[in-house]
Amino acid sequence: MPLEGIRVVDWTIWQQGPVSTAMLADLGADVIKIEERERGDPGRGILSVMGASVEDRPNFYFEANNRNKRSVTVDLSKPEGQALVQDLVAHSDVFVQNFRKGVAGRLGLDSATLRARNPKLIYASATGYGPEGPDSGEPSFDHLGLARSGIMLAAGEPGMPPVGIAGGIADQMGAVMLAYGVMTALVARERHGVGQDVDASHLGSMAFLQGLSLSMRLMMGAAMPRMNRRCANNCLWNHYRCADDKWLALAMLQADRYWADFAAAIGRPELAADERFKDLPSRAQNAEAAVGILDERFAAKPRDEWIAILRAAPGDFIFTIVNDVGDLPDDPQMQANGYVTEFDHPNFGPTQMLGMPVGFSEMPGSVWRAAPELGQHTEEILLDVLGYDWERIAELRKLDVI
Numbered sequence: 448m449p450l451e452g453i454r455v456v457d458w459t460i461w462q463q464g465p466v467s468t469a470m471l472a473d474l475g476a477d478v479i480k481i482e483e484r485e486r487g488d489p490g491r492g493i494l495s496v497m498g499a500s501v502e503d504r505p506n507f508y509f510e511a512n513n514r515n516k517r518s519v520t521v522d523l524s525k526p527e528g529q530a531l532v533q534d535l536v537a538h539s540d541v542f543v544q545n546f547r548k549g550v551a552g553r554l555g556l557d558s559a560t561l562r563a564r565n566p567k568l569i570y571a572s573a574t575g576y577g578p579e580g581p582d583s584g585e586p587s588f589d590h591l592g593l594a595r596s597g598i599m600l601a602a603g604e605p606g607m608p609p610v611g612i613a614g615g616i617a618d619q620m621g622a623v624m625l626a627y628g629v630m631t632a633l634v635a636r637e638r639h640g641v642g643q644d645v646d647a648s649h650l651g652s653m654a655f656l657q658g659l660s661l662s663m664r665l666m667m668g669a670a671m672p673r674m675n676r677r678c679a680n681n682c683l684w685n686h687y688r689c690a691d692d693k694w695l696a697l698a699m700l701q702a703d704r705y706w707a708d709f710a711a712a713i714g715r716p717e718l719a720a721d722e723r724f725k726d727l728p729s730r731a732q733n734a735e736a737a738v739g740i741l742d743e744r745f746a747a748k749p750r751d752e753w754i755a756i757l758r759a760a761p762g763d764f765i766f767t768i769v770n771d772v773g774d775l776p777d778d779p780q781m782q783a784n785g786y787v788t789e790f791d792h793p794n795f796g797p798t799q800m801l802g803m804p805v806g807f808s809e810m811p812g813s814v815w816r817a818a819p820e821l822g823q824h825t826e827e828i829l830l831d832v833l834g835y836d837w838e839r840i841a842e843l844r845k846l847d848v849i
Contacts (some may be wrong), residue, residue, distance in 0.1 A: 448475025449810045453633065454539040454832075456481060456532065457516065458556065460488045462589065462615050463649070464545030464573040465512035466622030471541070471629065472515035473803060473812040479539075479828055480513060480819065481532055484522040484849065487821040488513070505795055505817075513818035514800065519829075520822035520849055527848045529555040534833050537564040540636075541629055545573035548584035558644050567642040569632040573625050574648040592617025592649025597670070598657060605673045614772070617649045624652040682730055682737040683709065686769055687745035689753055694769035695745065702727050708762030713744045790814045825849050 453476040457468040465480075465488070472478040482488055490509045494501050519535075521528040533555065536542050542561055544551050551557045558570040572578065575587020576595065593599050593616065599609035625647035632645050654661055664670040679685040683699035683706070699705045703726050710718035718724050718740070723733040730737045745753060750768065757764050770778060776799060781787050788802035794817070803812045829835040829849070843849045 448812055449807065450630075451475035453477070453541065455479065455541040455543060455629075456535050456539045457543050458532070458551075459543055459545045459573065461490055461545070462508075462512055462618035463621040463625070464543055465490065466619060467571070467573060467625035467629070467647075468543050469512055469514055469516065470622065470626040472816075473814065475810075475812065476541075478516040479535060479824075479832075480516045480518045481523075481535075482518055482520050482821060484520045484528075484822075484847070487518070487520065491821065503795075505792060505798060510798075510818045511801060514814050515816045516819055517824035517828060518819035518822055519825045522848050523554050523556075525846065525848050527843060527846060531829075531833075531843070531848065532556060533561065533564055535828075536561045536568060538832055539565070539568070540633065541569040541571060543571040543573070543625070543629070547586055548574070548578075562642060565642070567636055567640070569629055569636065569642055569645060571625055571629050571632075571645040571647075573621055574646055576650045577648040578646045587649050589615045589618040589649070592621065592653055595650050596653030596657065598653055601657060601660060601670070601673065603673060604675050607673070617653050620656050621647055621649050621652040624655065677738055678734040679738055680731040680734055681727060682734065682741055685738060685741070687741055689745050689750040690747060691749040693750040695750055695753060695766055696769050697764070697766045699765050702730070705762055705764060706730075708760060709764060712757055712760035712762060712764070713741070715740065715744065788814055790817075792817050822849070 450471055453471070455468055455471055455476050455478045457465070457478050458481040459465050459468060468476075468478045468480075480488070486492070488509065490512060491506065493508050494506050521531055523529055523532065542556075544556065552560075558568075561570060562568050574583070575585060575591065576582045587595075590611065593612055594609065596617065598616075599611065602612060603610040625645065628645040628647050632643055636642055660671040676685060681700070681702050683697050683702040686694050686696040688694055699709070706724070706726075707716075707719035710716050710724075722729065724730045724737055748756075754768070757766060775781050776787050784806065785802040786804065787799055789797055789799050790813075792798040800814045802814070805812075826840060829840050829843075830837075835843075840849070
């Protein structure tokens with residue numbers, strides 16, 4: 448796999464940090480997860496806190512965020528535990544952490560200390576608001592990343608209160624950008640021989656996700672406004688409810704190119720000659736009427752029937768279905784491209800997992816190992832990576848370091 452031979456020390460918890468390292472592990476990196484000695488990553492217990500049982504099913508939160516990794520338990524409050532992690536870093540390429548500013552330094556795991564052991568180390572931090580500025584030391588979770596980034600007031604329609612988005616979107620986006628940064632830093636190290644610090648924050652990542660709207664604000668003075676579906680300026684850039692309560696989304700940006708054929712396809716050919724709708728500016732001026740007509744037409748037939756009509760008609764229309772997240776595992780495009788995959792979980796047998804979002808023709812990534820049990824690989828790593836003998840390992844256990 449592409450990152451085979453790269454070793455990552457992963458001192459992260461919850462989602463933003465762990466997903467970034469899981470992405471590296473999916474591509475073959477040896478990711479060693481450092482966990483608190485007794486309880487581990489709090490993500491291990493999140494379903495129990497929610498009142499859900501994990502006796503007969505995987506903990507989706509921990510599995511999704513920590514697949515393909517190995518786990519070592521360490522008490523970092525002890526000097527011996529700190530020394531153990533420093534030893535691991537000396538044998539590794541990347542160190543990733545997502546604790547509040549100052550925590551790593553107090554435990555001897557800051558960039559300067561670790562780079563003294565490994566000058567070419569890539570030291571990566573997942574933060575809330577970036578490494579500089581008055582709020583750089585403030586804690587952040589996904590919901591705050593959504594809030595601070597502006598996306599809660601970009602989603603929804605005009606006049607609605609801020610809209611929460613489920614699924615840890617800010618954490619996931621922060622993770623993607625951190626993995627991007629780490630892999631770029633690895634290429635730079637290979638080409639230029641330098642290690643460096645990498646930071647990706649909720650705020651910066653979510654701002655980049657909204658790059659087009661933010662660029663509009665920067666260059667034109669105002670961001671893209673929320674859209675009212677019922678009076679969309681371009682009725683062919685909208686979504687419509689069908690008779691079976693399922694939705695279709697249209698995305699015809701060059702609307703005049705499609706309008707006559709589309710009007711004929713939905714059984715209203717006269718709309719093409721209607722002065723109110725003859726071109727995009729006219730339809731924008733009469734937006735509520737245009738959307739109302741399309742609402743009425745789509746409500747007359749079930750979605751599958753409309754799909755067949757639009758595909759059979761001339762015009763090469765641009766549209767797709769509106770999925771619920773629960774629909775994705777059965778979407779044929781998800782299945783055909785491996786965006787959902789299955790592997791044999793050691794405790795639960797065949798288990799569906801989120802697959803790779805990027806395809807590689809020669810060296811694809813994959814889900815090849817379940818998320819580790821707490822401390823599952825401690826002895827293995829101390830023996831094979833660090834070269835500790837059994838006597839030294841026994842002493843560390845006696846001291847409650849591991």
